[in-house]
Amino acid sequence: NTNRNTSSNFTFDLNEEASIQEDEVLNPCATLVDYYEPSWSEEEGYYNRNGEEMQCNTNVQEFFADDMQIEQYEISQEQYSDLEEEFPIADDPYILNSRLLQRPIEEATDQHEFFVGQIFPSRQEFKNELVKHAMVKHMRYNPVDTRKNKVKAVCFNQPCKWRVVARGDVEFIVTKYIKEHQCGTIRESADHQACSSSFVASFVEEQFLANEQYKPSMIIADIKARFGVTISYRKAYIAREKAMKKVVGDYDQAYRDLPLYLRELRVRDPETYVTLHRNGDNQFQRCFWGFGACRRVFRSYLRKLIGIDVTHLRSKYQGVLLMATSIDANDNVLPVAFGIAEVECGSAWEWFLDHTKRFFNVDPESMSIVSDRHRGIIAAVRKVYPTAHHAFCCHHMSCNMVTDTGSRSGLGLFWAAARANTTLQYDLIMQSMLEKHPDAHKWLQNIDPKRWANAHFSGRRYTMLTTNCVESLNALFKETRELPINRLIDNTRRKVAQWFCNRKEEASKWYVALTPHATKEMQSRREKARRYKVHPYSQSEMEVETWGASYIVDLERKYCNCEEFQISGLACSHAIAVIIHRNMDTLPYCEHYFHSHNWKTTYMDRIYPCRSKEFWPRGVNNIIVLCPRSLVQPGRRKKARIESKHNGKVKIKCSRCKQLGHNRRTCRMPPAPGS
Numbered sequence: 001n002t003n004r005n006t007s008s009n010f011t012f013d014l015n016e017e018a019s020i021q022e023d024e025v026l027n028p029c030a031t032l033v034d035y036y037e038p039s040w041s042e043e044e045g046y047y048n049r050n051g052e053e054m055q056c057n058t059n060v061q062e063f064f065a066d067d068m069q070i071e072q073y074e075i076s077q078e079q080y081s082d083l084e085e086e087f088p089i090a091d092d093p094y095i096l097n098s099r100l101l102q103r104p105i106e107e108a109t110d111q112h113e114f115f116v117g118q119i120f121p122s123r124q125e126f127k128n129e130l131v132k133h134a135m136v137k138h139m140r141y142n143p144v145d146t147r148k149n150k151v152k153a154v155c156f157n158q159p160c161k162w163r164v165v166a167r168g169d170v171e172f173i174v175t176k177y178i179k180e181h182q183c184g185t186i187r188e189s190a191d192h193q194a195c196s197s198s199f200v201a202s203f204v205e206e207q208f209l210a211n212e213q214y215k216p217s218m219i220i221a222d223i224k225a226r227f228g229v230t231i232s233y234r235k236a237y238i239a240r241e242k243a244m245k246k247v248v249g250d251y252d253q254a255y256r257d258l259p260l261y262l263r264e265l266r267v268r269d270p271e272t273y274v275t276l277h278r279n280g281d282n283q284f285q286r287c288f289w290g291f292g293a294c295r296r297v298f299r300s301y302l303r304k305l306i307g308i309d310v311t312h313l314r315s316k317y318q319g320v321l322l323m324a325t326s327i328d329a330n331d332n333v334l335p336v337a338f339g340i341a342e343v344e345c346g347s348a349w350e351w352f353l354d355h356t357k358r359f360f361n362v363d364p365e366s367m368s369i370v371s372d373r374h375r376g377i378i379a380a381v382r383k384v385y386p387t388a389h390h391a392f393c394c395h396h397m398s399c400n401m402v403t404d405t406g407s408r409s410g411l412g413l414f415w416a417a418a419r420a421n422t423t424l425q426y427d428l429i430m431q432s433m434l435e436k437h438p439d440a441h442k443w444l445q446n447i448d449p450k451r452w453a454n455a456h457f458s459g460r461r462y463t464m465l466t467t468n469c470v471e472s473l474n475a476l477f478k479e480t481r482e483l484p485i486n487r488l489i490d491n492t493r494r495k496v497a498q499w500f501c502n503r504k505e506e507a508s509k510w511y512v513a514l515t516p517h518a519t520k521e522m523q524s525r526r527e528k529a530r531r532y533k534v535h536p537y538s539q540s541e542m543e544v545e546t547w548g549a550s551y552i553v554d555l556e557r558k559y560c561n562c563e564e565f566q567i568s569g570l571a572c573s574h575a576i577a578v579i580i581h582r583n584m585d586t587l588p589y590c591e592h593y594f595h596s597h598n599w600k601t602t603y604m605d606r607i608y609p610c611r612s613k614e615f616w617p618r619g620v621n622n623i624i625v626l627c628p629r630s631l632v633q634p635g636r637r638k639k640a641r642i643e644s645k646h647n648g649k650v651k652i653k654c655s656r657c658k659q660l661g662h663n664r665r666t667c668r669m670p671p672a673p674g675s
Helices: 077-086 093-101 105-109 123-136 197-210 216-227 233-248 251-268 292-300 346-360 375-384 394-405 411-419 423-436 438-444 468-476 485-508 516-529 564-568 573-581 596-602
Strands: 010-012 073-075 141-147 150-155 163-168 172-178 273-278 284-290 305-312 320-327 333-341 368-371 389-392 533-536 541-545 550-554
Touching (some): 123 163, 123 172, 197 216, 251 273, 273 346, 284 346, 284 485, 305 468, 320 346, 333 346, 333 468, 368 375, 389 394, 411 423, 411 438, 423 438, 533 573, 541 573, 550 573
Parallel strands (some): 305 368, 368 389
Antiparallel strands (some): 150 163
8 A cells, every 4th residue: 555554553453364366375484574675566466585476455464374363453653653763763654563573484483472563451561471481491580660550561681681571551552572581590499580480470379270179289280390490388379369260259248248149149049048257347147048948958868967067167267067967878978067156066956957947848857967075065965955866977977986095906896886786786895895804894884885886876777887977078178268258158058069979970870679779788698688588477577597587577566576677667687587588679668768759759859050140139138248347367278187096006015025016927026925
């Protein structure tokens, strides 16, 4: 175009592609100025330097060899004036623009390499790319000019001529770049001065968004693999904290948004139960939530059995997460209620169990609760659920017994006594414990057997001897406990919703009358039953003879004097022997909690999705909630649970020399006196 534009603002439209006749291939080693300084022909067409005709529209076009993205940008009069300083011989805007765009095409493929005309979405993006370039090239730079609309960096080693300049208001454009170094750029340090925690945080932000379990060790490995720079663990940890804060939000703002979020849960499902407690200064104190789907399935399809436990929060503010968990027809864990309190104490447990009772709204006499022996839990259950059946976790009891007695020798008999189905078996095991391990027997005498032994427990806990169903959730929500409170609640909602969807799909592919877990258990019992002899005495009552013992089975009453039929809810091997003898089906003699139909119907319900913060209604029941008063102690937050003493490595004691660390077979020490 002979009428070259010299106005104060001119635009390069790089979105329109000019056509080249007959599959013309651009020379990848040539510069763009070779194509943008054509000679003028009488036919008013353009010719390149090779004399071949090339049609072009009035705007300057830029061609890329590998279909690279082509964008539109503008250069203002102020930037044009700055460019004249960088290119003093370019008095003509056309020549200036040609020089601005000229660069070897092959440089576009260099990783973290600059070129004149390169566009960055923002000033921060350019600065991040500058840091990446310095780390990849193993060099140091000095930012000599960091104005709002200009960034200029030069080589740290003067008088090296390496420099890069970028200008812009919103988008930043590289206006000058001198690539060659006149100094040695190799640095022998593992770390890099420009690799700050803020840069690392911006680098790992996307990874943390995809994986909240992105650990500092993983950050160190990724930075090393990408840039060849080794950062310290502390820098990686600080970067992770910054990225997490940017991704998950502010902790203080989360408390202010909490009432609106809880209201959103109720709007999406009116049967969802939520309650929020504040102190006199409007500071957060406690919060309880239970999803409507969990309430419906617990009342209709789950066994009236829950395990309760607590775990500590690892966020900015102190607190504990209280959980109530049940098990479905396939013996899968299903959390049914959650609560956050300031600390684990008797009043906190009483508050949690009181709201749990309102949430479930079932007959307390049918409830069985399994927990550890925390005094606050014992007092709260006695007050809130006076008619419910409360059992202690046998795992916690075994830990306490080993700690108090200083010996593990009685653990085997303790677990045998806990699993014994009849009082006769229980008495025989306890008598053996008295003879062999009197300290363990004495310790157990201080605890009512109705709280831990199957033979004496008055309720139905279906062989659930421990609170492992809740302990597994402690590990599952290990990373969730670090999040702000609204994200913590939202993560519990998403995890429960995911379980509903996955188990619904799993149950839909199962066509056996009993659930997979019940089917496996019944098959094991059926193999034993085929070897028993059955002696009928009436239509329903029969005697089953086994190896050295006989049992009475009454199918009408679903009774067997081995007590396993009544405790487990599934037909025992003696009852199955009678069922096989009478050529009957075992399904009617297994409680409906284990039926596949019950399993499928459980997960036909759903957890409803929630809208994001932008769609929450404002000014409706807008309750002011401030962050709690207590802060966590400074320093790195602990995540791993402090294990009991006996949970460590088992120490072997030699029976020959009485020393630890080896057994009698490998002993090389002299025998102890009297051994």
